[in-house]
Amino acid sequence: MSAHGLPFSRRSTRDSRDPLLEKSIIVPRNLAVSGQAQELDMTRFDQGFQDTVALVTGGGSGIGAATARRLAHEGARVIIADLDEAGGKTVCEEIGAEFMSLDVSDPDAWEARIAEIEQRHGALHVVHLNAGITTYKSDSGGLVEAFDLASMPLANYRRIMGANVDGVILGARACQRLMQASGGGCLIATASVAGVVSFPPDPIYTATKHAVVGFVRAQAPLLEPTGVMFHAVLPGVVDTNILSENFADEARKLGIKVMDPSEIAEGVVTACQAKTSGDLWLCLPEQAPRRYEFAPVDDIGVPNLDE
Numbered sequence: 001m002s003a004h005g006l007p008f009s010r011r012s013t014r015d016s017r018d019p020l021l022e023k024s025i026i027v028p029r030n031l032a033v034s035g036q037a038q039e040l041d042m043t044r045f046d047q048g049f050q051d052t053v054a055l056v057t058g059g060g061s062g063i064g065a066a067t068a069r070r071l072a073h074e075g076a077r078v079i080i081a082d083l084d085e086a087g088g089k090t091v092c093e094e095i096g097a098e099f100m101s102l103d104v105s106d107p108d109a110w111e112a113r114i115a116e117i118e119q120r121h122g123a124l125h126v127v128h129l130n131a132g133i134t135t136y137k138s139d140s141g142g143l144v145e146a147f148d149l150a151s152m153p154l155a156n157y158r159r160i161m162g163a164n165v166d167g168v169i170l171g172a173r174a175c176q177r178l179m180q181a182s183g184g185g186c187l188i189a190t191a192s193v194a195g196v197v198s199f200p201p202d203p204i205y206t207a208t209k210h211a212v213v214g215f216v217r218a219q220a221p222l223l224e225p226t227g228v229m230f231h232a233v234l235p236g237v238v239d240t241n242i243l244s245e246n247f248a249d250e251a252r253k254l255g256i257k258v259m260d261p262s263e264i265a266e267g268v269v270t271a272c273q274a275k276t277s278g279d280l281w282l283c284l285p286e287q288a289p290r291r292y293e294f295a296p297v298d299d300i301g302v303p304n305l306d307e
């Protein structure tokens with residue numbers, strides 16, 4: 001029981017002073033209770049990603065492709081899952097990864113793909129829940145499109161909620177059992193700085209990324225006892241295909257620094273190597289990835305699990 005009397009702990013505060021971490025050994029609570037206690041070395045990713053199996057959604061392009069390249073370079077067996085078969089297979093050929101066709105908004109497809117991974121690889125240690133889209137993809141090149149909620153096609157709304165929100169929640173749901181059976185691992189969702197600040201050019205995108213941030217923060221303490229850590233990376237503007245044509249150039253003209261996708265891959269690796277769970281890793285230009293902290297809220301009247 002936590003100090004709040006709830007059957008789970010608040011967001012992890014384990015740090016380098018934690019005696020368990022000093023020994024680099026954590027015994028997942030559920031395994032200990034069931035009498036099948038195993039020692040789980042949570043620093044496994046500190047040595048790189050040798051002997052690990054990693055799944056990257058949206059790995060056919062941009063940030064996902066950069067993460068797939070980085071994890072493969074660090075020794076992981078990488079599986080790229082994407083709607084875009086051509087893009088995904090091109091990256092796979094380049095880095096010796098495996099391609100899986102997946103629409104991350106489809107729960108049945110998720111279950112089927114994870115069953116295939118279990119059959120073929122027998123384990124899953126790292127999952128980057130990264131696939132995502134904007135409400136509109138404009139080719140007009142303007143930095144700020146006028147967003148009009150009333151005229152937004154409902155199909156666009158369903159599509160973005162499916163990719164950006166369902167894709168993360170259903171992905172975490174489908175992966176967690178195999179990750180736990182693999183001795184634990186790390187789930188990383190790609191949110192955005194738009195998950196903690198407003199992005200008026202696309203309020204629906206902003207809503208989806210806030211949803212991802214909330215989900216990661218609330219789900220992480222529930223997963224942690226199973227040995228599965230859960231983080232989000234929050235990139236600023238990254239030069240990828242998600243941006244409208246010329247967006248990156250327009251942004252640069254306004255003095256906004258545009259990042260290379262490899263900088264977000266660095267954030268993913270940093271998150272995997274963290275000793276705490278449920279963290280939001282800001283990935284901003286010319287800075288090392290760092291944790292974002294919300295301001296505490298006092299006097300809620302119910303236990304505040306963030307404190």
Ligand SMILES: NC(=O)c1ccc[n+]([C@@H]2O[C@H](COP(=O)([O-])OP(=O)(O)OC[C@H]3O[C@@H](n4cnc5c(N)ncnc54)[C@H](O)[C@@H]3O)[C@@H](O)[C@H]2O)c1
Pocket residue numbers: 057058059060061062063064081082083084087102103104105130131132133162163167190191192193234235236237238239240241242243
């Ligand atoms: N580029 C940026 O400035 C930026 C900033 C913050 C966050 N992000 C986030 O980063 C993530 C990756 O985006 P990116 O910038 O690399 O864009 P991208 O368009 O280059 O890559 C996105 C990939 O996701 C795939 N995808 C889209 N919908 C899918 C679905 N339903 N199922 C499976 N695959 C799907 C696409 O085919 C594509 O390969 C997204 O979640 C995005 O919101 C991007």
